[in-house]
Structure formats: structure tokens, C-alpha cells
Amino acid sequence: MALRHAVLAALLDEELSGYQVTKAFAAGVANFWHALPQQVYAELARLEKEGLVAGREVVQEGRPNKRLFRVTGEGLAELESFASAAAKPAFLREDLLVQVQAADHLDVDVLTERLTERYAFAEAKAALFEEQLRTMRGELDEAEFLRSGARVGPYLTCRRGRDFERANRDWCRDVMEVLRARRAAREEA
Amino acid sequence: MALRHAVLAALLDEELSGYQVTKAFAAGVANFWHALPQQVYAELARLEKEGLVAGREVVQEGRPNKRLFRVTGEGLAELESFASAAAKPAFLREDLLVQVQAADHLDVDVLTERLTERYAFAEAKAALFEEQLRTMRGELDEAEFLRSGARVGPYLTCRRGRDFERANRDWCRDVMEVLRARRAAREEA
């Protein structure tokens, strides 16, 4: 049970609907956790039943009504106890790394396609995170924001996401270069 | 179904027992995939039934007998078709990021403990990967190995693992410094 904590953390600073939490998991939060809409809705229902979040109906016109959730005192206590326990080590799962692991047995052109796609994806995601960071900073420069900004948690995790995607991008570039050079060497021989 | 491809990729360059594959998933392979022994044994059984790997019994004295597995032609074809399809984007799951996301609502000392633990873990893992890289390179320097080494796939994925853990380590250090400075500023006021 750990999705619950990711959901609680996402709801800490603002009231959000299930739909918005879902969006967060598809974008920013996805940087450290991943979940499908169905899981988010199910988890919110469970959290509400257990009193860790409280929902309120918001009637809308022109679009479906929604329910906004906020973290309760009990929810915050749950997060505190979660933070007291040792974190499980990270858990990375990347198809592309499996494919590169097998690189010596696979077609270079096919792999290069995959690496090119991932390069573009990483670049786009890094840019998105960078924009979110700019928005959070507002008018302050980074050092000043980190010193005196109201909330730095989401900023620090977002920065990790940006750097992660930058590293992915650079790695894709390097791997493509290595595969290209090895092919050139083979063709010479 | 993707664990199967991670297992196949791990078996590409050498014949391994289920136990050894398990060890690989606990160490190096864990850098891009993660699985418990039970899953590995179950997956190997399934792969063998489907003809993607072939196992052979090795009788041992002083220790239990074992079965060594190698990838078959069909197994390699399966990997090729896996590489032809677009890779799913990475999938990161890190408790500590959830905890830092909530940093502004949690106790700094508790979080610092978590960050210190993770810092040490990342450092140790990066060192382990570095050692594996040295072993793979042998006497060659990196550039030469990448140009002319027999198999570079495992090297390239291991390098990504090393850099990932180095980035984690640096991030932990930076986050602790930010939290420390903010507390100092608060205590002054």
C-alpha cells in the first residue's frame, strides 16, 4: 500500500478532483509515481471511507459535477507515519533499457528508432518540468525561492524529474553514438 | 508481459540458473528491472514451456542440483519483436520522492534520516556499478572498449544505472542542504 501515500502527497497543497489527480499522475507526479485513472478513483474512494481524505461535491454547469478532495488530520498523520519508516529503494522499470541490454543481438536500426523516440520524449518531458519549475519559482531566482519560498517539496521532486529526463536524453544520445560508431567500424572491416 | 523480456535479456550472454538470474535482478539488472525470486522461477518455467528458453540439469555435489537456462532461437525472435514495438515510457517508483513531495508538512529530522539512508544506498550502488563496469572493460579504457569490445549492451545499461544512482545521491545531498538552510533561517526569525 503506497499509492495511497502518493495520492495524499499530491492532495496536500490543494484541493483536487479525482480527474485532476489523474492528470497530475499523467504529468508531474508521474515523475515519481505512476497510476491509471481507475486506480486513482478507487484509491480516493478507499481513502475517503477510511477518513484520510474528505470529499465535497461541487455542482458545475456545462460540465459534469465533480468531487474535490482534501487531506484530513488523519491523512496527514498517515503520511507522517509513512515518512518515519524507511523508504523502499527506488524501483525503475524501463523497456528501453531491456532492449539496449540485448543490443549486441538486435538490429541497430530498430534500436536507433527506439532511442530516437525516447530521446524526443525525454526532451519534451524535461522541458515540461522546467516550465513547471519556472511557474513555481515565480519572480524569484532558484536560490532565493529555495531559501524563502512557501512550499519547496513539489519543487524539489520536480527538479529530480527534470534531471532524470535530461539524463535519459543524454544517455540515448550517447548510446546512439556508440552503436553508430561500432557499425561504421564493422563496415570498414 | 514484460518481465519475460528482462529475463531473456539477462540470459542472452550466458547460461544462468534461476538462482543466478535472481541474483542478477537483485543487483545489476535491478538497475532497469526488478523482480522477486518467485517471479523469476515462475517466468523461467513459463518461458521453457513456450520454448523461448531451454534448461538443462546440472548435477552438483555438496550443493543442490541446478538447472541452467539459455535463450533459444524462438526466444531471440521474441526479443526482436519486443524491440520493434515502441517502448513504454519509464516507470519510476520511489517512496522517498513521495516523502519529499510532502516535505513542507513533515518533520525535517525524520526526512533527513530518510535522505541520509538513501544517500548511502545510492553511493554504495553507484560504486557497485562502477566496479562492474571496470570488470567488463578489463584492460581497455572506456572509449576503446565501446569501440571494439565484444558486447556493449550490458555495459551501456550498467552505465545508466551508475549515473542514475549518482544523480540520486546528489539530489539527496541537495535536498538535505535546502531543508537545513530553511530551518536555520526559520530559527533565526
Next chain:
DNA sequence: CGTTACATGTAATATGTTACATGATTCC
């Protein structure tokens, strides 16, 4: 007039985790 965004779920299936089970050998 087709697609995307908004908004929320259920049901069936696949995958992953936890607990349990066994038993010899080597290292501290």
C-alpha cells in the same frame, strides 16, 4: 462532424508481493 477535455466509475484478467516450505554447506 470528429476529437479532445471533463468527469467517474465497474468488471475481468494479469501481475506482483508476502508468507511459507525444504534442506545441505560454508563462513564467522
Next chain:
DNA sequence: GGAATCATGTAACATATTACATGTAACG
């Protein structure tokens, strides 16, 4: 004498994915 390594699983439970279901409104 106790823990770790070698070696392989089964069974029960929890979590995640895929497919399906519904309906309005804004955007191009």
C-alpha cells in the same frame, strides 16, 4: 552454534492493467 549462500518452488493475497460503460461541451 547462528547466519548467509546455494537452490527451487507453492499458496494466498494485494495491486495494476485492460476492456468496457456513460454523457456533455468546447474546439477546430
